[in-house]
Amino acid sequence: MDIQTFETKLNELNLTKKEFANMVGAVYNGVVNWNTKGETPKWVDSWLENYEKSKTLDELLNIIKKYEKPIKGL
Template identity: 50%
Template sequence: MKKADFEEELKKLNLTRQDFCNLTGLAYSSVANWNDKKKPIPSWVKSWLENYQYKRFYELTKVEFEKFNKE
């Protein structure tokens, strides 16, 4: 994953770098230092972002389902 792809994924998920750091426990400076050559983005980040997206979808679906069940 390239840095531009990472930034785009964060934007799609409505996350800031700081949000990502808070959720993953990473230091902001570590994430800010990721680049495409000397310090590439770790391979686990792509799957983490995908799982976060699925989790958000599940949570939103659950809330809507619960609203529907109350009616």
């Protein structure tokens, strides 16, 4: 993924580079240095895709919990 796409995706997910680095166990300066290569490592694309899916699922589950009713007899 090119750096512009990476930065756009982080913005869409409301993540900073520092937060991203902490989440993936990377050194912040290492993430910033990807700019010199012009692209991210190959694993970043799938990681961001999975993070987005997970975040969406968490949001959906929170909405469902608001309307969840206890089942009688359990």
